[in-house]
Amino acid sequence: MPSPDPAVRAKGFEGFRAEAHDQGAVDPCTAASLPFLFAMADDPANPDRATIVMLLLSMGSEAQERDPEGIYFTVNGVESTAHVDITAEMAERTDAFVRYAADPDPLVRRPAIEAVGLFLADGGRAARIVAERLPAAHGIVERLLIVRTPARLAVRLVNPCGVRVGAR
Structure with a gap:
């Protein structure tokens, strides 16, 4: 994946993706990666930062759900707590998502904005970070994402157990 050759x-x-995250896989190799x-996402020279x-x-x-x-x-039938490990790692790495949300590349910013709303435990800080992005947002897609993210954040904060609204 870090090869200079695009192919x-x-x-x-x-x-x-086929091994670690195919069809929403949440397993130990996913957590280990x-x-x-x-x-790779922190490397500004990496041409695939948005994909990462x-x-x-x-x-x-997937882990948080x-x-x-x-x-x-x-x-392979082995008991796994990878979903807990991945969720914890995402919470520990929210500062990275905050940095990515201010990235010059809109394709890096968009998933990062969503991640800030999803993983940052401090709801007030998450809302402020997302709101600060609105004046700098380029295009309707990014603006709509910024408006939608606080709504998802509100649902997450009202429903801290992570159970989907409407789930039985």
Whole structure:
């Protein structure tokens, strides 16, 4: 994935998704990959930063949707708490998402704005960070995302257990 060759990078990302995050997988190898992915996203010279930030958002979202007390198993039948580990790592790395939300590249900013609303535990700070992005937002897509994110943040704060609204 860090190859300078675009074709090699594309093949690396495809292989990674197939093994670590295919169909919303939340397993130990997904959790183990987070430091590597954050390091790649932190590198301003990396041409795939937007893809990586979007992947981090997707991985964290999938993990957060699982019941923290639930028992889950890998495809090999091994009990896994990777969803808890991934959720904790995302909460610990919110400052990275805050930085990405102010990135000059709108494709990096968009998933990062959503991640700030999803993972930052301090709801007031998350709301301020997202609101600060509105004057600098480029285009209707980013502005709508900034407006939608506080609504999702409000649902998360009212429903701190992570249970989806409307779930039974």
